[in-house]
Amino acid sequence: QKEVEQDPGPLSVPEGAIVSLNCTYSNSAFQYFMWYRQYSRKGPELLMYTYSSGNKEDGRFTAQVDKSSKYISLFIRDSQPSDSATYLCAMISFAGGTSYGKLTFGQGTILTVHP
Amino acid sequence: AAGVIQSPRHLIKEKRETATLKCYPIPRHDTVYWYQQGPGQDPQFLISFYEKMQSDKGSIPDRFSAQQFSDYHSELNMSSLELGDSALYFCASSPDPEGEQFFGPGTRLTVL
Numbered sequence: 001q002k003e004v005e006q007d008p009g010p011l012s013v014p015e016g017a018i019v020s021l022n023c024t025y026s027n028s029a030f031q032y033f034m035w036y037r038q039y040s041r042k043g044p045e046l047l048m049y050t051y052s053s054g055n056k057e058d059g060r061f062t063a064q065v066d067k068s069s070k071y072i073s074l075f076i077r078d079s080q081p082s083d084s085a086t087y088l089c090a091m092i093s094f095a096g097g098t099s100y101g102k103l104t105f106g107q108g109t110i111l112t113v114h115p
Numbered sequence: 116a117a118g119v120i121q122s123p124r125h126l127i128k129e130k131r132e133t134a135t136l137k138c139y140p141i142p143r144h145d146t147v148y149w150y151q152q153g154p155g156q157d158p159q160f161l162i163s164f165y166e167k168m169q170s171d172k173g174s175i176p177d178r179f180s181a182q183q184f185s186d187y188h189s190e191l192n193m194s195s196l197e198l199g200d201s202a203l204y205f206c207a208s209s210p211d212p213e214g215e216q217f218f219g220p221g222t223r224l225t226v227l
Contacts, residue, residue: 032213043119043205043218044158088157092213101146101212102171105157 003027006089006106015115019076023089023106026070030091033065034103035074038086047087048074079113086110117141119208119219127225128196136191136222140208146170147189148216149181152203164189165212196226 006023013019021035032051036044048063050056050072056063064073076083089106120139128134140147146165150158160173164183175181178196183189193200203223207216 034215036218041203041221041223043220046215046217049215101165101209101214101216102148102160102163102173103150103158103207103216104160107157 001026002107003030004089004091004104004106007109008107010110010112012112012114013079015079015081015113017079017113019079019083019111019113021074021076021087021089021109021111023072024070025072025091027091027093027104028070029093030070030104032092033063033072034090034092035061035063036088036090036105037083038088038108040086044088079111081113081115084112119206119217121204121206121219121222123222124220125223125225127227129227130196130198132196132226134193134196134224136193136204136206136224138189138191138206138208138219140187140189140206141217144208144210144217145187146209146212146214147183147187148207148209149175149189149191150205150207150218152205152221154202158205161191163212170212193224198226200224201226 035048038044060077062075086108088108090103148163149161152158161175163171167183181191203221207218
């Protein structure tokens with residue numbers, strides 16, 4: 001079983017819909033949480049970066065972290081066709097009190113927003 | 116704003132050849148990470164450097180080596196290439212080991 005599980009989708013929604021993307025994790029050492037968007041054959045683009053439980057909003061994007069349930073979510077409001085991409089959750093853990101910084105990714109969710 | 120630069124963007128090699136991938140981090144970022152992404156896979160961590168010293172190592176084959184230079188750019192050297200090494204190789208940089216990681220556009224390596 002992977003340390004980070006993400007619904008692979010694919011997810012297809014109409015333009016303007018609210019999209020919910022989710023990841024669960026098993027390693028309590030994960031402390032920093034990120035969401036990346038990746039277009040085909042491009043590098044992952046950082047969307048959100050959080051380190052505490054609760055919500056963080058940036059424009060149409062809201063990242064939610066629940067450390068007690070080991071669950072994170074990304075909500076996209078008013079989705080646009082340009083949001084069509086693969087969305088990857090990623091986490092950083094501390095090991096032995098030292099942060100090494102390596103990202104552990106979920107499998108990615110393929111999202112298509114159709115006009 | 117300046118981004119992470121990777122070169123070359125595409126590379127085609129024969130089996131058993133050697134390849135060198137280069138990464139130029141965002142200015143004032145002293146932490147560099149290398150990831151490998153196979154088709155339809157999520158990126159897998161290979162190795163990282165902080166202040167020119169190796170800080171962590173993931174599932175990197177012994178045939179691969181990397182280093183970070185005095186100007187903070189990094190190079191990933193891959194020898195005795197195998198067909199299974201064909202993948203996208205990403206470099207990411209961060210202002211510190213706990214900070215956001217910003218990815219470059221990647222190098223697509225094809226081994227024939």
